[in-house]
Amino acid sequence: MADEPKEPKPPQVPTGEKPASSTPAVSTPPAKPADAGTPAAPPKAAAPPPPKPPVVLQTPLDNDLVKRFRAKFGTALLEAIEDRKQAILTVERAKLVEISLYLRDEEKFDMLSSLTAVDWPKREKRFDVVLDLYSFPKNERLRLKVHAADAEEVPSVVSVWSAANWQEREVFDMFGIVFSGHPDLKRILLPDEWQGYPLRKDYDILQQDTAWVRENLGIESGQ
Amino acid sequence: MGPQHPSTHGVLRVKLKLDGERVIGSECIIGYLHRGVEKIAENRTYQQFAPYVDRMDYVAAVSSGLGYCEAIEKLLIVEAPPRARVIRTILTELQRIASHLLWLGTHALDIGALTPLFYCFREREEILKIFEKYCGARLTTHAFRIGGLQYEAYDTFEKDVERFCKDFESRIVEYEDLLTQNRIWIGRTKGVGILTAADAIAFGVTGPVLRASGVKWDIRKAAPYAAYDQYKFEIPVGTTGDTYDRYLVRMEEMRQSRLICLQAIENIPTGPIMAKVGKVLKPPPGEVYHAIEAPKGEIGYYVVSDGTVMPYRVHIRPPSFINLQAFDRMVRGHLVADVVAIIGTIDIVLGEVDR
Numbered sequence: 256m257a258d259e260p261k262e263p264k265p266p267q268v269p270t271g272e273k274p275a276s277s278t279p280a281v282s283t284p285p286a287k288p289a290d291a292g293t294p295a296a297p298p299k300a301a302a303p304p305p306p307k308p309p310v311v312l313q314t315p316l317d318n319d320l321v322k323r324f325r326a327k328f329g330t331a332l333l334e335a336i337e338d339r340k341q342a343i344l345t346v347e348r349a350k351l352v353e354i355s356l357y358l359r360d361e362e363k364f365d366m367l368s369s370l371t372a373v374d375w376p377k378r379e380k381r382f383d384v385v386l387d388l389y390s391f392p393k394n395e396r397l398r399l400k401v402h403a404a405d406a407e408e409v410p411s412v413v414s415v416w417s418a419a420n421w422q423e424r425e426v427f428d429m430f431g432i433v434f435s436g437h438p439d440l441k442r443i444l445l446p447d448e449w450q451g452y453p454l455r456k457d458y459d460i461l462q463q464d465t466a467w468v469r470e471n472l473g474i475e476s477g478q
Numbered sequence: 479m480g481p482q483h484p485s486t487h488g489v490l491r492v493k494l495k496l497d498g499e500r501v502i503g504s505e506c507i508i509g510y511l512h513r514g515v516e517k518i519a520e521n522r523t524y525q526q527f528a529p530y531v532d533r534m535d536y537v538a539a540v541s542s543g544l545g546y547c548e549a550i551e552k553l554l555i556v557e558a559p560p561r562a563r564v565i566r567t568i569l570t571e572l573q574r575i576a577s578h579l580l581w582l583g584t585h586a587l588d589i590g591a592l593t594p595l596f597y598c599f600r601e602r603e604e605i606l607k608i609f610e611k612y613c614g615a616r617l618t619t620h621a622f623r624i625g626g627l628q629y630e631a632y633d634t635f636e637k638d639v640e641r642f643c644k645d646f647e648s649r650i651v652e653y654e655d656l657l658t659q660n661r662i663w664i665g666r667t668k669g670v671g672i673l674t675a676a677d678a679i680a681f682g683v684t685g686p687v688l689r690a691s692g693v694k695w696d697i698r699k700a701a702p703y704a705a706y707d708q709y710k711f712e713i714p715v716g717t718t719g720d721t722y723d724r725y726l727v728r729m730e731e732m733r734q735s736r737l738i739c740l741q742a743i744e745n746i747p748t749g750p751i752m753a754k755v756g757k758v759l760k761p762p763p764g765e766v767y768h769a770i771e772a773p774k775g776e777i778g779y780y781v782v783s784d785g786t787v788m789p790y791r792v793h794i795r796p797p798s799f800i801n802l803q804a805f806d807r808m809v810r811g812h813l814v815a816d817v818v819a820i821i822g823t824i825d826i827v828l829g830e831v832d833r
Contacts, residue, residue: 297490312555312764338764339552365679368769369778369795387767387780387795391679391693394700398767418682421803442833444509453517460521 289390314340318361320397328354333402341398348401348409352436355386355399355415364397367416372426374456380404382432403432411437429454442456446471479817492805492817499813508799511832519792524550524759527789532618534796535830537580540573540584540609541772542830543622549635549768549779553761556754560747562626563705568639568742569621570704571735576605577773577825578728578735582653584648585725585822589666594656601649603762604642611638615718624759626752636743642752643740645799650732657725667721669819670809674719681804685775685797687824690727697771704770709741721823728825741822760787774798774825794833798826 316337324344325332333355334345346354358364368402369387373445378403388397403409411434412419424435424443434440448462468474479492489510495503498600515534519527531546532539544566558566580833583598606616611632613621621627657663673683688695696713698706714730716723741833761783769778782791801824808820 312762339555339766343765366774367682369767369780369793371780371793371795373782373791385780385793387778391695396767404666417677417680418800418803421799442509445514446509451590453514458517460517 269460316342316344318342323362325359339457341396343398343400345400345402348407351399351401351410352412352415358388358399362390362397363392364390364395366391367412367418368396368428370412370419370422372430372432372454374430374454375399376456377384379403380407382430384409384426384432408433408435410435411440428452431455441442456476481579481610488826488831490505490802490821490826490828491832492821494814494817496814499815501809501812501814501817504809506802506803506805510656510830511828515833516792516794519789521788523787524672524761524789527792528622528624528658529618529620531794532620534781534794534830534833535577535772535774535777535798535827536617537827538573538577538773539618540569540621541577541770542777543620543767544570544704545770545772545777545779545795547622547624547768548770549781550759550761551753551784552766553760553764553781554624554755555638555762556625556797558626558753559706559750561749562622562753563710563747564742565627565631565751566622567705567709568739568746571738571742572639572642573609574606574735574773575732576602578732579605581728581773581822582826584656585819585825586663588818589717591657591660591663594653597652597656600641601646601760604645608638608642611630611635623752624712624753626750628752629748630751636746639739639743645735645742646732646736650729654729658729661725662724666819667725667823669718670721670812670816671823672718672720673804673808677804677807678719681807682800683775685771685773685801685825686724686731687775687801687804689691689714690716690724692717697769697776701769703768705742706738709738711735711738721819758787760785769795772797774827774830775801795828796833798824798828799833800829802826802831 265358313336316335321335327348331347331350332344333347346438366389367386368389371385373383373385375381376385382403384401384403386399388399401409409432411423413423415435421443423437424440426432427434427440428442428445429452442449446467449467451458451462465476468476479494491506491507494501494506516528518530528543528546531542535542553591570592579598579602582765583595586594606755609619609621610616612635613629673687675691675693678688692715694713694715699713711734714727714734716727763783763785765780765782767778767780769776777797778795780793780795781789784790805820805824809817812820
């Protein structure tokens with residue numbers, strides 16, 4: 256740990272439902288005590304690492320794209336940040352298809368590289384659906400995120416990028432997120448009859464659909 | 479067709495809807511090799527997970543490993559030292575040649591040409607020997623570490639690579655003599671499985687398949703990683719996007735990889751091979767998406783850190799999985815015999831499709 260290049264920050268739970276105000280949300284922890292530089296101050300003996308100013312990796316993003324985007328969609332843009340020089344836009348779930356069409360046709364993000372999800376069970380809306388877009392003309396990447404609660408449906412973007420088809424099926428398979436408007440939403444990697452969604456955080460790594468395993472493989476456990 | 483058909487390169491099952499001998503619809507059934515790699519990642523430390531990525535595309539493990547290591551380096555905000563990056567580049571390009579050779583041999587075998595397989599495996603063996611000398615393993619190499627390299631290049635490394643590259647020039651001519659002007663080969667591949675550039679982009683197809691459709695795009699040029707910005711090489715592109723074009727593109731890519739290796743061994747910088755990273759890796763919270771040009775296309779890693787020693791989430795964007803989506807578009811209207819050629823030309827590895 257001693258030779259690590261960056262001072263680790265305290266873990267931050269990404270901000271969930273921040274309204275798009277004039278100051279986009281930055282997940283920086285609240286102001287640290289200002290007496291960081293004085294070594295002779297002994298009041299806090301509990302914290303072993305000396306409180307240095309944290310490295311801010313997530314900064315608000317306000318480039319031309321975001322300005323155009325905000326002008327067009329206004330409050331549908333919930334958050335625009337940059338993390339390690341990668342642009343991330345969090346948008347309203349209901350407007351996802353409209354926004355995707357705009358990004359594909361007007362901003363020329365013509366390829367959907369990757370579509371996946373992340374589970375944050377402690378959050379009010381536990382899922383992030385994450386789309387990584389690429390623009391051939393601009394040679395740029397952009398990450399688009401929507402939040403969804405447990406039983407909430409996410410609009411399918413298969414009509415915008417055909418590449419989303421299998422990837423949305425995989426997210427459905429692994430997280431149980433339903434994509435409304437998907438042409439053929441069914442499991443893709445796991446068997447059709449499998450119960451449970453393995454990439455959810457409350458699905459233990461040793462957990463399995465024991466009934467399925469017993470019935471189809473004739474064994475008690477595949478572990 | 480499948481899942482245990484010899485031409486499906488693993489366990490791929492394809493449901494075909496036929497009108498006589500003609501294919502009018504298809505559906506790929508995958509998942510037979512699903513091992514839950516992404517779930518495993520959440521229960522291992524960053525270093526512990528590195529060997530697992532080798533087991534996805536097991537014929538191009540070095541490339542998968544490079545993508546993973548670089549993604550975590552990006553997350554940690556460290557950079558591998560120059561020497562490590564050049565050695566990584568050499569090994570990754572050798573791996574690209576090895577992967578393309580395996581593809582060429584098996585693809586030709588599927589179509590009915592038996593000889594190229596023996597020729598291709600002869601050269602692939604030389605590459606695997608270099609890997610073995612370098613890190614002790616031939617397939618699932620785990621050649622790189624987060625932050626650089628574990629092993630220094632062995633004494634005759636440059637000489638071995640140079641000898642291979644020198645020999646390889648005439649070896650490619652041998653393959654081309656067997657196939658490029660071969661009337662049966664042309665008959666079986668020209669005009670088969672055409673994928674237009676617009677379709678390829680819509681399906682997210684990358685790698686040689688995309689380039690054969692006429693899109694000049696290679697991550698090594700578009701967003702250079704490792705040491706690719708130091709070397710001169712061309713990106714071959716096709717015109718029609720058929721199976722023959724994909725063959726030509728991959729053949730030219732092998733030539734270009736050979737040139738990159740030759741340039742790289744000329745001048746391997748001296749210095750450390752490992753950046754300063756701790757024994758315990760705790761990347762600051764946040765997320766990255768990092769993509770590299772694997773032999774089969776864009777392999778991307780989306781990694782989310784919550785500041786602990788284990789990744790909060792790792793998503794792998796496997797080129798085989800995404801490229802296979804375009805299979806249905808490519809196969810419609812062709813004969814059953816062409817299905818085998820089209821599966822081969824996409825160059826999939828089921829370990830990577832299913833993860």
